[in-house]
Amino acid sequence: MVNLDEAEVLPRAANFVIEDGKVHLRASRCPSCGAALYPSREICPADGTDSLEDILLSSSGTVYTFTVARQSTPEFRTPYVLVYVDFPENVRVLLPYDGTEPPPIGANVEIVMADGPRIDNDGLVSIPHAR
Amino acid sequence: MEDVYVLGIGMTPFGKHPDKSPADLGSQAVSLALSDAGVGRRDIGAAWVGHVFQGMAMGQRALYAAGISGIPIDNVENACSSGSTAIWDAALALRAGAYDIVLALGVEHMTTAFRGALAPDPSDIEAQMGLTMPGIYAMRAQRYMAQYGVEPHEIAQIAVKNKRNAAMNPLSHFKKPVTLEEVMQGRLIADPLRMHECAPISDGAAAVVMVTKAKLKQLGGTRAIKLAASALRSGRTEVGLVDMTVEDLTWRTAEAAYEQAGVGPGEINFAEVHDCFSIAEALRVEGLGLVPHGEYVARVGKGEMDLNGILPVNGSGGLLGKGHPLGATGVAQVVELVKQLRGDAGERQIENAKIGVAHCRGGKAQGVEGTACTVNILVA
Numbered sequence: 001m002v003n004l005d006e007a008e009v010l011p012r013a014a015n016f017v018i019e020d021g022k023v024h025l026r027a028s029r030c031p032s033c034g035a036a037l038y039p040s041r042e043i044c045p046a047d048g049t050d051s052l053e054d055i056l057l058s059s060s061g062t063v064y065t066f067t068v069a070r071q072s073t074p075e076f077r078t079p080y081v082l083v084y085v086d087f088p089e090n091v092r093v094l095l096p097y098d099g100t101e102p103p104p105i106g107a108n109v110e111i112v113m114a115d116g117p118r119i120d121n122d123g124l125v126s127i128p129h130a131r
Numbered sequence: 132m133e134d135v136y137v138l139g140i141g142m143t144p145f146g147k148h149p150d151k152s153p154a155d156l157g158s159q160a161v162s163l164a165l166s167d168a169g170v171g172r173r174d175i176g177a178a179w180v181g182h183v184f185q186g187m188a189m190g191q192r193a194l195y196a197a198g199i200s201g202i203p204i205d206n207v208e209n210a211c212s213s214g215s216t217a218i219w220d221a222a223l224a225l226r227a228g229a230y231d232i233v234l235a236l237g238v239e240h241m242t243t244a245f246r247g248a249l250a251p252d253p254s255d256i257e258a259q260m261g262l263t264m265p266g267i268y269a270m271r272a273q274r275y276m277a278q279y280g281v282e283p284h285e286i287a288q289i290a291v292k293n294k295r296n297a298a299m300n301p302l303s304h305f306k307k308p309v310t311l312e313e314v315m316q317g318r319l320i321a322d323p324l325r326m327h328e329c330a331p332i333s334d335g336a337a338a339v340v341m342v343t344k345a346k347l348k349q350l351g352g353t354r355a356i357k358l359a360a361s362a363l364r365s366g367r368t369e370v371g372l373v374d375m376t377v378e379d380l381t382w383r384t385a386e387a388a389y390e391q392a393g394v395g396p397g398e399i400n401f402a403e404v405h406d407c408f409s410i411a412e413a414l415r416v417e418g419l420g421l422v423p424h425g426e427y428v429a430r431v432g433k434g435e436m437d438l439n440g441i442l443p444v445n446g447s448g449g450l451l452g453k454g455h456p457l458g459a460t461g462v463a464q465v466v467e468l469v470k471q472l473r474g475d476a477g478e479r480q481i482e483n484a485k486i487g488v489a490h491c492r493g494g495k496a497q498g499v500e501g502t503a504c505t506v507n508i509l510v511a
Contacts, residue, residue: 015256035370039256039497045368065277065375067269068322069261071248076261084270086372094257094497102322105277117261127260 015039016128017056023111023128024056027091036091057093059111061085063130064092066102072117080117083130085109098129132226136347136355137509139168139340140466145454146304147242148334153185157193157238160336160459164234165197168340169352175340176230177203179220181213181237182458184244189458193238193336211405211493212363213237214337215461215505221341222361231346237463238336239456245332248320251495265329265408267495269321272410275376276323279425283323287314288431289409290327293445296438297452299478304333304454328409333454337462339469356472358465359486360391360508366499373500376425380504381418381492388506394486396420399508401442401471401481403464404490406449415490416444419506443481446471461491465507472511485511 016025028037030044030052038057043050064084072078081097097103098114112131115124141163143156151159157180165172178199180190190206209216214237221235248263255262275281291311297303309327317325347355364384373379389395399421406412413427421442422430430436436444447453447467450460468487470476476484487509494502 033370037370037498045498046370064372065270065274067266067273068319069248069263069266069269070318070322071265071320072261072263073247073250073253073258075253080261082261082266082270084375090371092369092372094260094262096261105273118259 018113022059023113024059025093025111025128027055027057027089028052029055036089038091038093055089057087057089057091061087061109063103063105063107063109065105066097068102075119076117077119077124083109085130095128095130098131133228134344135222135225135358136342136344137339137358137465137469138342138347138355139164139170140469141167142302142337142463142466143335144302145333145335145456145463148240149242151334153189153238153240154192154196156240156334156336157236158196160238160338161194161197161199161234161236164338164340170232170340172197172199174232175199175202175234176232177224178234178236179205179207179217181207181209181217181461182239183208183210183213184241185239185458189238190236193236209493209503211407211457212461212491212503212505213458215464215489215491215507216363216503218339218462218465218507219361219363219505222358225341225343231343233341234338235341235462236336236338237459237461239458240334241332241456242334255496257495257497262495263321264495265321265324268408268410269324271375271414272323275410275413278376281428284311284315285428285432286323286409286413287311287325287328289406289412290314290451292431292437293406293449293452294327296446296479297448300448300453303448303452304331305448305452324408324410328451330407330450330455333456335454335456335459335463337459337466339462339465354473356469357510358507359394359510360388360506362388362391362506364504366501368498369500376414378414378418378500380501381415381490382420384504384506385419385490388508392508392510394508398486399488400486401446401484402444402488402490403447403449403467404444405492406445406451407455409451412444412449419488419490438479438481446476446479446481457493461489461505464489464491465509468509472509
């Protein structure tokens, strides 16, 4: 388990931590019903419990589905690949994919930091990706 | 509780209206609906107005232009279900006995309010990761293809059907049918969805005048159509790894509507559903319980959902063909149901249309399949 005090937390989006080069998304777990929830939140939507535990997701998962976005809003540089990743913690997360060819359904992916597809004044933004 | 009827309908052409403001469009739809209902401006007790991108007090601006002021006017935002939520609100007010004649309007001037691909609200974490509306439906299409053994060109037939229907609707954005080859040669927007499989950016407005049964008796006339059910639900936060080809939100809304109307899915003879993308039509119709999961696309291929098929779907042209001015869409679906049930649908009239369902849903937020869904059932 990653020690949250020692891990590097990026200021831009504090919903993930990096340790030993591996990216772990921050999530919550309901101590009462066991539901894993991303992003982390205050109240469990399944049973209303309001004392959720902070957890970090594994740094790998499997591809549930994918697409190539060829048209988007002005903040994104197209084309880019999007995937839904199913994590072992029983939670699904949307991530950009670091590559131009989409992975097949069921592929194993690692969570890494990579540039894009979002653009700001300094260029492509580094955010968690599936690879 | 009071029974509710749609007495009058009005709709502008959907399409690009650079020379008209949203208030102009709203006013035009209201005037047409009042005239169709045979009632005056002063007869309207209250109004609900659905819109998404039109800014402050759009409802007042449209109704002032139509010569209506002073009454309660409520602006309704519920993503793509805004207009149909206005109908739901209006029906509640009539059923509660608060008013006996009210107006529901939907209006949107998309071409001035909006550019590029529609996306969830920018504050949503999935939007920040690059999710667009074509993107989410494309990902659901990939799952549908993998789970049910369906090919992209089979899904694309839904766009061919709807644009063929739209060519028979004088108020449609698109007036020209397309061939399957044309759809498959279209530009990819989000794989596998191509241009003709995505609803266009349209301007337009639609309005309905709704009355209680008691008021209808007093007014007389035979053109009113019963609103047998109006149901609204929101998406449930998903926990765990759900099947993205199954629409829990659509089913829960439909279930409530079937119960209200006292009809089952087997009794529905035609449907207008929220086909914002080709694949969406399959997900909706299956979600409504009208066709088993995974079978819809094959049935479209057999012609079962054509105007002369066993279950015509989106005879108006749907969002893909008729156009999709967000706030107006849900009201326009009810306008189409009324035309069909009156026998006034002209070239695209469905034979023996008796019970029609209008399904409208919208929005995407992290952790829910959709944010708002309405199902309205109208009975001749």
